[in-house]
Amino acid sequence: MWLFIASDAVTFGAILYAYAFVRIATGNWTRPFEVSSIVNGIVMTTVLLVSSVTMLAAFDAAKQNQRSQSFIWLGVTMMLGIVFAALHIREWIKLIDEGWRLFQNPTGGPVVVGSTFFCITGLHLMHIIAGVFAIAVVAIKYRRGSLNAGHVESVGLYWHFVDLVWMFVFPLVYLMNAK
Amino acid sequence: MDNTGTSSTPGLKSNALWCFVLLCIVGIEVWLTYLHLPSGTLLSFLLVCAFFEAAIAVTYFMHLKYESPNLAWSLIPALIFVLLLMGHMLPDAMRVVNLRVIHW
Numbered sequence A: 001m002w003l004f005i006a007s008d009a010v011t012f013g014a015i016l017y018a019y020a021f022v023r024i025a026t027g028n029w030t031r032p033f034e035v036s037s038i039v040n041g042i043v044m045t046t047v048l049l050v051s052s053v054t055m056l057a058a059f060d061a062a063k064q065n066q067r068s069q070s071f072i073w074l075g076v077t078m079m080l081g082i083v084f085a086a087l088h089i090r091e092w093i094k095l096i097d098e099g100w101r102l103f104q105n106p107t108g109g110p111v112v113v114g115s116t117f118f119c120i121t122g123l124h125l126m127h128i129i130a131g132v133f134a135i136a137v138v139a140i141k142y143r144r145g146s147l148n149a150g151h152v153e154s155v156g157l158y159w160h161f162v163d164l165v166w167m168f169v170f171p172l173v174y175l176m177n178a179k
Numbered sequence B: 001m002d003n004t005g006t007s008s009t010p011g012l013k014s015n016a017l018w019c020f021v022l023l024c025i026v027g028i029e030v031w032l033t034y035l036h037l038p039s040g041t042l043l044s045f046l047l048v049c050a051f052f053e054a055a056i057a058v059t060y061f062m063h064l065k066y067e068s069p070n071l072a073w074s075l076i077p078a079l080i081f082v083l084l085l086m087g088h089m090l091p092d093a094m095r096v097v098n099l100r101v102i103h104w
Helices: A002-025 A035-063 A067-097 A112-144 A149-177 B012-033 B039-061 B069-089 B091-097
Strands: none
Touching (some): A002 A112, A002 B069, A035 A067, A035 A149, A035 B039, A067 A149, A149 B012, A149 B039
16 A cells, blocks of 8 residues: 555656646736635645544554444544535535636636646545545445455555645645635 | 554544644644745745645654654655655746747
């Protein structure tokens, strides 16, 4: 799992680096995020951080072979992941309603603002959704006894990595583009 | 697959405390944003905060602190190398801003 995380980190690192390069190289960059978007981002960050704590609780329970307890904590982590995804999609809908698209900037500024935002946050959202599915599979199989605590740890590592990526996405994409 | 040799990992209270620390760093990032600093200064501060958060997450949430030192030695030097390469290329972006396309 560490090798997979390293490769995924390189992917996100390359995308965020490309975004930083384009952002610096574009003189009239549009800043689309109002206070409501930043507040939404803070709530999303809180939800994701709490989900990391619940994932750690699931692993602690799994280490002590408390399968039911671990299953519950994994379920809570999944719910928090779904809440994060819902908040994220709500933010997307708000921006799309304002006229933002992959290749459209409603203010008349550079269209790359929209494309970088939707691509970076979309890739992260895909990881969140995939993580929710992975946690569900591990939770069900662990409860049945076909998986062990090591599998819970592995899916936990992936979830913490997704959280870690958000620690970079939120300041670079949201806070740097706050109005 | 079972690498649960991390028997000395911290409990829920310690994890919740680190979560609170991370939230405080997020609060600092938001506060810095609304100080309306120059973009370059803000970016530097936000990146420093982000790397602090990443270090806490990797050390305490991903339990790198309790893993074999070989894992840390495998990851950290490679990361530093990649960051140095990125930093070496990024100033080109500032030069691109000043390039002009001449329309004949």
